[in-house]
Amino acid sequence: MKHLLRIVFCSIVLSAPAFAEDDLATRQIPLLEAVNALANEWSVVMPFTPTEGDTPVGPDGYGGLELDLVANQVLLYWKYGTPLPPAVAERVAQIQATGVGVEVLKSPFSLRDLRNEYRLIVAELNADPDHFAVQSVGPLRAGAGIVLTTSDPKKVQSTAFYANSSKRLGSKSKRPPASPVEVRLAASLPILYSSRERDGSPYRGGSRMGESCSLGFSVGRLFEANRYLLTAGHCVSHTNNVAVETGAGLALGTTSKAQSVDRGSLDRIDAVLVGSLNCQSGPGSVCSGLGSSQAQIYVGDVGINEGVRIVKNKTVAVPGMVVCTSGSFSGTRCDIQVEEIEVRQPFAFEAAEMRSLVRAVHRSGLNTSGQGDSGGPVYTPRGITNEVNAAGTIVGGSNDDAACTNIIWTSSGGARKCGRELFFLPIAESLRAADVWLEVQ
Secondary structure: OOOOOEEOOOOOOOOOOOOOOOHHHHHOHHHHHHHHHHHHHOOOOOOOOHHHOOOOOOOOOEEEEEEEOOOOEEEEEEEOOOOOOHHHHHHHHHHHHOOOEEEEEEEOOOHHHHHHHHHHHHHHHHHOOOHHHEEEEEEOHHHOOEEEEEOOHHHHHOOHHHHHHHHHHHOOOOOOOOOOEEEEEOOOOOEEOOOOOOOOOOEEEOOEEOOOEEOOOEEEOOOOOOEEEEEOHHHHOOOOOOEEEEOOOOEEEEEEOOOOOOOOOOEEOOOEEEEOOOOOOOOOOOOOOOOOEEEEEEEEOOOOOEEEEEEEEEOOOOOOOEEEEEEOOOEEEEEEEEEEEEEEEEEHHHOEEEEEEEEEEEOOOOOOEEOOOOOOEEEEEOOOOOEEEEEEEEEEEEOOOEOOOOOEOOOOOOEOOEEOEEEEEEHHHHHHHHOOEEEEO
8 A cells, every 4th residue: 555644733832941952953954855766756765675575776877865964965877877867967057946955966876786786795694604794785876786794704705695796796897996886984972762851642652661661653544543662672572462551550551563574685674553552641731532642752761851843744764864862861963974875784683684774873983772762752853843753663773882861760770871873764664564554743
């Protein structure tokens, strides 16, 4: 079913909280509008999604979109030797006429080249007994190739799947890079799944779920009065019909649409829905029966300086853009820049790989999220009082390489661990997998 965007009109006027997102997030708004328009026109919102089969990814030669926030422009990559189609050149001129800068740059590979190679190398990885030596696999930005991260680069570079992939990919470019498959040393610290304190109906994203996770965006489904909240699948071990609670220990609802392991790709997406939401009273709550959630998220710190933002639309994720997170333990963290998209991570302790992730890092080396923030919202401000676009949900990040903004870890009573590196699941992938729409206001 094609996802629908459900609009809910609300007469409540919310005052702006004291918290404000960073300036870069505001400056990028017109650039993101252009990027989202192109991504939707060219069907490249989630180009590596398995269900797309062998269909082209965007126009012939398309190598990807990025933001250059220093030069304040959109970067459009096109494969060497592939002419820019007249329709694309005309579309670029239309965007430039609105005052948004667009620069067309050359790339070694098209996004279709990378999508097809990604699928081949994933299959070979799954067949290799040492495939968990690779911590992640995904496309390099600017159409430059494939990147593998590992704690043992020499071991990976000696494998058959590395040699095969380098040869295949190198043959598809007139100007291939010296290393079309880059092997990168992963962070020395292990990847750890990350997870406001209390909330009541109608529930908002960014609130706490149980003792160790967070709730994401409100979503809905055609012909159903019930509303759901997104969270991370690993919060409930990717299991349906699990009863979950609010941060205050009150019954919240049950889980559904957990992703099973795909037999072909041996992966799944890290998302689950919480539905049949119970109407529990709480500060500022307006109980309206089952399925009571709303198109809003908490922002600001935890317990103090809190406010809310209205969810108005969604956005794709592209390298160079900056996002904010709003986990229920860390509170709002901004100045986080997207580095790579379509990252796939084989977590040994999860017994299955996680696909379609976005990797981002804090531009100043501060924490992006931490334990307990999983499932929480990732968003971009719209530059209009109280409005945001949904970008995705937190699923993990680096472990203990940045100081936490909130050191209390409810689950164990000890200190939390946080990191400068963030992985999040794009909103488009959650909506597609669960066959739901994003609730907007």
